[in-house]
Amino acid sequence: MDVKEVTPELHKVKPAAVEEYKKTAEAYYTAIKEDPDLHVKLTGSWEAVVGEQDTFYHILEYENYSGYDKTTQKIKASEHLKTYSQLIPHLTGRSQQLCQEFAFFPTTPPRTEGGVFELRTYQLHPGALLQWEHAWRKGIEARRKFVEPVGAWFSQVGRLHQVHHMWQYPDLQTRKETREKAWQLDGWSETVSKTAEYSMLMDSVILEPLAYSPLK
Structure with a gap:
């Protein structure tokens, strides 16, 4: 794929329906990824x-x-839509964005390393995306000395002026130690400072991959 359009999909699930949701989600997402x-x-x-x-x-x-x-038109005309409709009763909310991958931050291919993932989301000031990208281009090589990023994307449709990037760590203690080491590097501390300057809100979520996830 030369130009990647990335869609982060977020599902909020009824607490009592989590296990049923997981089974149905596995059936749906496994089927569409394997459909030629x-x-x-x-x-x-x-x-x-x-x-x-x-x-x-x-x-x-x-x-x-x-x-x-x-792809979305084919799904609507296929049996996959029936499977997806079975997810709906388990949900309290859902959202989707259309994003584009940063060229300097390519998404990692499937791998099985274990541990946890961190998804960080930044709501940027309107017009600050290019400055954010410039700051990260300068600082990412410093961070790569300790950990490779999983990928990064910026929104084009949906909530605008938003950037997401993802990292993988063996555990939360390693995450803490890795971040502390990165702070000692000249290039990284400046990137973090610029990120705070360009952002209105920042979120960090710790994720565990589901059994069928290609990245885990």
């Missing part, structure tokens, strides 16, 4: 363990907007 007629890649599926509880994240990749259009 659909031009879609499932990056991963996760459950929030620190952050808003009973919340699930699914990240899908498409080959540009035409790929998204074709």
